Structures are given as C-alpha cells and as structure tokens.
Amino acid sequence: KPLVFSGVQPTGNLHLGNYLGAIRRFVMLQDSHDCMYCVVDLHALTIAPDPVELMKATREVTAAFLAAGIDAKKHIVFNQSRVMQHAELAWVFNCVARMGWLNRMTQFKEKAGKDRENASAGLFVYPSLMAADILVYRATHVPVGDDQKQHLELTRDIAQKFNNDYSNRIADLGVGVEMMSGEEKVNGFFPLTEPLIEGPAPRVMSLRDGLKKMSKSDPSDLSRINLTDDAETISKKIRKAKTDPEGLPSEADGLKGRPEAENLVVLYAALAETSKDQVLAEFGGQQFSAFKPALADLAVAKLAPIATEMRRISADTAYIDSVLKDGGERAGKLAETTMKTVREIIGLVSS
Numbered sequence: 001k002p003l004v005f006s007g008v009q010p011t012g013n014l015h016l017g018n019y020l021g022a023i024r025r026f027v028m029l030q031d032s033h034d035c036m037y038c039v040v041d042l043h044a045l046t047i048a049p050d051p052v053e054l055m056k057a058t059r060e061v062t063a064a065f066l067a068a069g070i071d072a073k074k075h076i077v078f079n080q081s082r083v084m085q086h087a088e089l090a091w092v093f094n095c096v097a098r099m100g101w102l103n104r105m106t107q108f109k110e111k112a113g114k115d116r117e118n119a120s121a122g123l124f125v126y127p128s129l130m131a132a133d134i135l136v137y138r139a140t141h142v143p144v145g146d147d148q149k150q151h152l153e154l155t156r157d158i159a160q161k162f163n164n165d166y167s168n169r170i171a172d173l174g175v176g177v178e179m180m181s182g183e184e185k186v187n188g189f190f191p192l193t194e195p196l197i198e199g200p201a202p203r204v205m206s207l208r209d210g211l212k213k214m215s216k217s218d219p220s221d222l223s224r225i226n227l228t229d230d231a232e233t234i235s236k237k238i239r240k241a242k243t244d245p246e247g248l249p250s251e252a253d254g255l256k257g258r259p260e261a262e263n264l265v266v267l268y269a270a271l272a273e274t275s276k277d278q279v280l281a282e283f284g285g286q287q288f289s290a291f292k293p294a295l296a297d298l299a300v301a302k303l304a305p306i307a308t309e310m311r312r313i314s315a316d317t318a319y320i321d322s323v324l325k326d327g328g329e330r331a332g333k334l335a336e337t338t339m340k341t342v343r344e345i346i347g348l349v350s351s
C-alpha cells in the first residue's frame with residue numbers, strides 16, 4: 001500500500017506557501033493513503049534556534065496540521081526527534097551519499113550564504129537526514145512544494161546507491177522487493193520515492209518580489225501571509241502586494257513576464273480551488289484595485305477558520321504533546337522494523 005510521508009520544519013512563520021504547497025495537500029491525501037506527517041525538529045537544529053522558540057514552533061506546526069484537518073488518530077503526526085531511528089539511518093546515509101552530491105544542493109548554498117566555512121556541518125548533511133525521514137518508513141510518496149525537488153532527487157539517488165552497494169546482501173537475506181530502476185528491474189530494499197509536487201500552487205512567490213519564493217526567513221513580514229495573521233493584516237498585505245501598472249488579462253497567457261500578477265492570480269485560483277483561466281474569466285479587464293479586495297476576502301474566508309482553530313489547539317499544550325507522543329510511539333515501531341533489517345544488511349552486530 002502506498003505510504004505518504006512529509007515533513008515541515010518548526011522554524012516559525014508558517015505561511016500561505018507552506019499551506020498551499022504542502023499542508024493542504026497533506027489533508028487531501030488522507031482519504032486515499034496511509035500518511036505520516038512529521039515536525040522535523042532535528043532539521044531545525046541546523047540553524048541553531050533558541051531552545052524555547054524551537055519547542056514553541058514544534059507545537060505550533062503540530063497545531064497547524066491539526067487545525068488544517070489532519071486526522072492524527074487515523075494517520076501519524078509526530079516530531080522527528082522522538083524517533084531516534086531517523087538520526088541512526090541518517091548516519092548510514094551520510095556514508096552512502098557522496099560529497100559531490102551534497103555540494104550540488106542549491107538549498108545548502110542559499111542557506112549557508114557567503115560564509116560557508118561557518119555553516120554547520122548539519123546544514124551540509126541536511127539532505128541525508130531528509131532521505132532517512134522518508135526511507136526509514138520506506139515511504140513511496142512525498143508531497144512537497146517545488147523547492148524540495150532537488151532534495152527528493154537526492155533521496156532517490158541515496159536509495160538507489162544503497163540498493164546497489166548492498167545488492168548481494170539484500171538478495172542473500174531475501175529482504176528485497178522487485179522494483180523498476182529506470183528501465184531495469186532490480187531487487188532493492190529501499191523504494192525509489194515519488195515526489196508529489198503538484199496542485200495549483202507548488203511555488204508561491206513573495207508578495208514583494210515575484211521572482212523570490214514566499215519564505216519563512218524573508219526579513220519583510222509584508223512578503224508573506226502567515227497562517228496566524230488576522231483578517232486586517234491579511235488585507236493590508238494583499239493591498240500592499242507588488243503589482244505592475246496593467247490590469248488583469250483575460251487569459252492565462254497574458255500573465256507571461258508578469259510574475260507578481262501571476263502570483264496573485266495563482267493564489268486566488270488555489271484558494272478558490274479553481275483554475276487561473278477561470279479566475280481571469282471573472283476578473284479579466286479589471287484593475288488590481290478591484291481584484292485585490294476580492295482576493296483578500298477569499299484569503300480571509302479560507303484562512304481565518306484555520307487560524308482560529310490553531311489558536312484554540314495551541315492553548316492546550318498537554319493535548320498537543322500527547323498527540324506527538326502517541327504518533328511518535330507508533331512511528332517508532334515502524335522505524336525499528338526497518339532498522340532491524342538495515343542493521344543486518346550493512347553488518348552491524350545487534351542481536
């Protein structure tokens with residue numbers, strides 16, 4: 001049965017990009033799949049967050065998952081650090097992944113900035129831990145936004161190299177499953193995970209610069225709509241969103257070369273669960289001064305109930321922690337099953 005896994009970092013400021021690109025899709029996949037949704041607190045350590053803030057953000061992301069409609073009883077919601085097998089498998093993958101592969105990661109280059117010598121080693125091996133998150137459950141499907149594409153390609157590379165390096169051992173122990181690796185049929189232990197980068201808004205852009213993605217770390221709060229923003233703040237941010245002097249075109253083609261205009265139309269379409277063309281059929285020919293208030297109303301209507309529910313859930317820390325504990329226990333059992341076999345495959349004496 002296909003297993004969905006995805007993670008969100010507890011680094012503050014969950015925003016509309018996280019919601020449309022990831023969390024809303026997590027909710028949608030629940031009916032058709034077994035799902036595991038993880039608050040990746042170990043990943044957050046790569047940028048040395050304040051400990052109290054880290055705990056707060058971990059609970060806030062959990063509250064967002066639940067408020068958005070993730071069912072933590074039917075599925076599994078937990079924080080990464082509770083299941084130590086993630087870190088164990090990440091070490092194994094550090095020994096599988098090549099320096100050259102990690103060196104090519106654009107997210108590392110962006111986050112490390114100019115002062116690379118001073119970036120944490122954890123930031124460099126971040127993708128090995130991400131591969132471990134997914135593969136410790138042998139998950140097959142991973143819903144993410146477009147910015148995670150390269151990391152998921154690396155996850156496949158790691159799985160493939162592991163399967164290949166240990167192919168004899170996997171066959172001897174009889175623990176492989178038949179799978180396609182390109183054109184070839186192979187007997188591998190780890191699946192080659194499918195990224196699910198789809199939906200209407202895999203890459204939501206900054207409200208201040210249509211060429212930059214909306215991000216938790218942008219210093220300008222006007223660049224993003226946070227899931228906790230109130231109605232007035234949402235309206236203000238949309239009113240101040242950068243646009244060009246033209247009005248709205250009547251077809252999606254007319255958005256070419258107009259990244260800010262396109263982003264606002266994409267947001268409307270995604271929130272209304274319709275297409276860009278449909279939005280332009282309604283608003284084509286109008287000015288942004290007319291479109292923006294409609295977008296603001298829609299955003300408030302869709303986000304306010306989630307914000308209210310997040311606040312309600314956030315008030316009950318004990319409840320949130322009990323969800324994470326229960327999820328962590330269930331996840332831990334699954335992870336240990338995989339790791340028992342991994343230890344045997346790679347030759348760690350553990351009996």
Ligand code: TYM
Pocket residue numbers: 005006007008009010017018019020021022023040043129130133134142143144145146147148151201202203204205213214215
């Ligand atoms: P993170 O915490 O940066 O983001 C969480 C999710 O939100 C998506 N996202 C966006 N989608 C559309 N438009 C945007 N502007 C936008 N910004 C963020 C991200 O693509 C992501 O899906 N490395 C991951 C966390 C992670 C993970 C994993 C994900 C750790 N282990 C295993 C999947 C599987 C990250 O930093 O996401």
